[in-house]
Amino acid sequence: xxxxxxxxxxxxxxxxxxxxxxxxxxxxxxxxxxxxxxxxxxxxxxxxxxxxxxxxxxxxxxxxxxxxxxxxxxxxxxxxxxxxxxxxxxxxxxxxxxxxxxxxxxxxxxxxxxxxxxxxxxxxxxxxxxxxxxxxxxxxxxxxxxxxxxxxxxxxxxxxxxxxxxxxxxxxxxxxxxxxxxxxxxxxxxxxxxxxxxxxxxxxxxxxxxxxxxxxxxxxxxxxxxxxxxxxxxxxxxxxxxxxxxxxxxxxxxxxxxxxxxxxxxxxxxxxxxxxxxxxxxxxxxxxxxxxxxxxxxxxxxxxxxxxxxxxxxxxxxxxxxxxxxxxxxxxxxxxxxxxxxxxxxxxxxxxxxxxxxxxxxxxxxxxxxxxxxxxxxxxxxxxxxxxxxxxxxxxxxxxxxxxxxxxxxxxxxxxxxxxxxxxxxxxxxxxxxxxxxxxxxxxxxxxxxxxxxxxxxxxxxxxxxxxxxxxxxxxxxxxxxxxxxxxxxxxxxxxxxxx
Numbered sequence: 001x002x003x004x005x006x007x008x009x010x011x012x013x014x015x016x017x018x019x020x021x022x023x024x025x026x027x028x029x030x031x032x033x034x035x036x037x038x039x040x041x042x043x044x045x046x047x048x049x050x051x052x053x054x055x056x057x058x059x060x061x062x063x064x065x066x067x068x069x070x071x072x073x074x075x076x077x078x079x080x081x082x083x084x085x086x087x088x089x090x091x092x093x094x095x096x097x098x099x100x101x102x103x104x105x106x107x108x109x110x111x112x113x114x115x116x117x118x119x120x121x122x123x124x125x126x127x128x129x130x131x132x133x134x135x136x137x138x139x140x141x142x143x144x145x146x147x148x149x150x151x152x153x154x155x156x157x158x159x160x161x162x163x164x165x166x167x168x169x170x171x172x173x174x175x176x177x178x179x180x181x182x183x184x185x186x187x188x189x190x191x192x193x194x195x196x197x198x199x200x201x202x203x204x205x206x207x208x209x210x211x212x213x214x215x216x217x218x219x220x221x222x223x224x225x226x227x228x229x230x231x232x233x234x235x236x237x238x239x240x241x242x243x244x245x246x247x248x249x250x251x252x253x254x255x256x257x258x259x260x261x262x263x264x265x266x267x268x269x270x271x272x273x274x275x276x277x278x279x280x281x282x283x284x285x286x287x288x289x290x291x292x293x294x295x296x297x298x299x300x301x302x303x304x305x306x307x308x309x310x311x312x313x314x315x316x317x318x319x320x321x322x323x324x325x326x327x328x329x330x331x332x333x334x335x336x337x338x339x340x341x342x343x344x345x346x347x348x349x350x351x352x353x354x355x356x357x358x359x360x361x362x363x364x365x366x367x368x369x370x371x372x373x374x375x376x377x378x379x380x381x382x383x384x385x386x387x388x389x390x391x392x393x394x395x396x397x398x399x400x401x402x403x404x405x406x407x408x409x410x411x412x413x414x415x416x417x418x419x420x421x422x423x424x425x426x427x428x429x430x431x432x433x434x435x436x437x438x439x440x441x442x443x444x445x446x447x448x449x450x451x452x453x454x455x456x457x458x459x460x461x462x463x464x465x466x467x468x469x470x471x472x473x474x475x476x477x478x479x480x481x482x483x484x485x486x487x488x489x490x491x492x493x494x495x496x497x498x499x500x
Contacts, residue, residue, distance in 0.1 A: 012187070012191055014321050015186075015187050015190050015191065015194075016183070016187050017317045017321075018305070018317070018318075018321075019183045019186050019187055019190075021313070021314040021317060022314075023178075023179035023182060023183050024175075024176070024179050025314060027175035027176070027178065027179050028172070028175065030175070031168060031171055031172050031175055032127070034168065034171060035127065035164070035168040036127065038164045038167065038168070039123065039125055039127075039139075039161060039164055042139065042159070042161060042164060043121050043123060043139050043141075046121075046139060046141050046157075046159045047119050047121050047141055047143070049078065050119065050141045050143045050155065050157055051119055051143055053074055053075065053143075053155065053157075054143045054144065054145045054146075054155050055146075056074050057070065057071065057074060057089070057145055057155060058145050058146060058147045058152060059147065067089055067097045067098040068098035068099075071087060071089055071098055071155075072100075075087065075157070083159075083160075084100075084157045084158065084159055085138065085158045085159060085160045086099075086100045086102065086103030086157070086158045087099065087100050087103060087155065087156065087157040087158070088100070088103055088105040088155075088156045088157075089145075089153060089154075089155050089156075090105070090110055090153050090154050090156075091152070091153045092114075092151055092152055092153055094107065094110055094111065094114065094154075097153070103158070105156050106122065106140055106142070106156065109122055109140060109142040109156065110142055110154050110156055112142075113142045113143065113144050113154045114144070114151065114154060117144050117146075117151060118144070119141065119142065119143040119144070120141075120142045120143075121139055121140065121141050121142075122139065122140040122142075123138075123139050123161075124137070124138045124139065124140065125137055125138070125139070125161055125164075137160065137161040137162045137164065137165045138158055138159060138160050138161055138162075139158070139159050139161060140156065140157075140158050141156070141157050141158075141159065142154055142155070142156045143155050143156075198226075198229070201221075201229045201232075201233070202229075204221060204222075205221060205232065205233070205236060208220075208221055208236065209236075212240055212243070217240055217243055217244040217247065219240055220237050220240065221233040221236050221237055223237070291328075295325065295328060295329055296329075298325055299322065299325050299326070299329065302318055302321050302322045302325065303322065305318050306318040306319060306322065345387060346385045346386055346387055346470070347385070347386075347387065347388055348383045348384070348385055348493050349383060349384065349386065349388050349391070350380050350381055350382075350383055351381055351384055351386075351391060351416070351423055351425055351488075351490060352377045352378060352379075352380055352381040352416050352425065353380070354388060354391050354392050354395060355377065355395050355414060355416070355425055355427075356375075356377065356414075357392060358392055358395035358396045358399055359373065359375075359395075359399065359414065361396065362396065362399055362400070362403075367399075367400065367403060368399070368403055368412065370408040370409065371403060371406055371408070371409070371410050371411065371412055372409070372410070372411045372412070373411075373412055373413075373414070374411060374412070374413040374414065375414050376413065376414060376415040376416075377414050377415065377416045377425070378416055378417070381416055381417075381418055381423045381425075382418050382423050382492045382493070383492070383493045384423055384470070384472075384490040384491060384492060384493050385470070385491075385493045386466075386470040386472075386490065387470075390466045390470075391466070391470075393462070393463075393466065394462075394463045394466050394467060394474075394488065395425075395427070395488075397459045397460070397462070397463050398427045398463065398486050398488075399412065399427060400459075401459065401460070401486075402427055402428070402429035402431070402484075402486075403429075404431075405429050405431030405432060405433075405483070405484060406429050406430060406431040407431070410429060410430045410431060411429070411430045412427065412428070412429050412430075413426075413427070413428040413429075414426070414427060415428070418492075421491060421492055422489050422490070422491060422492065423489070423490050423491075423492060424487055424488065424489045424490075425487070425488050426485055426486065426487045426488075427485070427486050428483060428484065428485035428486075429483050429484055429485075430483045431483050431484060432480065432481065432483075433478045433479045433480045433481055433482050433483050433484055434478045434480065434484060435480055439476050439478050442460050442476065443460050443461055443463075443464040443474070444461065445461040467488055467490070470490060470491075471490075471491050472488060472489050472490040472491060473488075473489045474486065474487070474488050474489075475487050475489075
């Protein structure tokens, strides 16, 4: 069973990813810019130095006397970062006069120096490699040697840039440390503020809602915090007060009718359920409205952030955050649809045909592939007045619930019939069944026996509302271990017309 992640954890994870990614991206960009600047400064330094060395060697190049020793003498004072890794000296005909041991000259560079009469530098440095992990790091400098304003030869020297790479690696470690420390401070401050202003009030609201759902109507919330949270707390308190007054009125009315028959008792239970559904719907509408505005802003900010980020892990994190906020947005829309359903147009239909249509849709989708179906529906039933798509939604929900209740190889049965003024359709299953205690609550909003993540407890509540608005009744008969049977009773169209 997948463990659900709380709002606090979601906030901590998302803030940590976004802040960490932003700090690391900015730090590494700064390191890369610094790395390029250091390499450019080193190349400029060695080029200027080699121009001076070429001027010193010019008279010796004309004499061509013991040039190797002379070049080594001139280059010997260079040490540290300017210490050459190898060199080569050629005459005006590009014939090698002297070179350090193992050095292979780049004749293409020397040839360009001869014709351009300008110093050239060739950088062999992998800027895309992560500092500290090796890679090419050197610069090849070629300078012309002039004697009496005439080209006399060329000096080519290679310098190592490994020390630059080491400096950048050290700077990178400082950037990572800075990102960790600064990111920890930012995340801690953000988590504290969000926990105080959002998470803690929401948890209080959730705890109080559970208490109210359990029958405790003495719950109140402090009307404090941001305006949206305080307004939501005020709406909750108003709803609880109204529900408490309604319960007292209902109990007083029931006390005066203690000799009422079973039908009256059932009507009272239905009234209590309707009040509870209306109250929870009011709460759902308030929560969905208050959460919807900041949620829309969060989605907008994430869209902007995703558009600004290039391909990489940071953009992937932004897309994941958008996916999760999209799930929250869909839940908010479901709550709004439940709390404030839109008006619908009715039509005369045969409910048996609608039930067969719901069955065929699920069979074509493969949703009932592992189960057996028995169809005892009559060819047709008296027509009733109801929105076709709403009744189809009811039957699809009941069939899916029957499927979820059955093990592979189970059976789902369809049946129907009529009596004076009424038509009835039933959907039965050979699943695990349920106790009377559970059966008395299954039409309550947000009540579900399914595993977390597989249902929100709104399906049967919506079915109950649709059938009730059409003047019908939905009921369930169930026994543990012997399956369940849901029956939908709808008034005949002629009967409803007579009543009107």
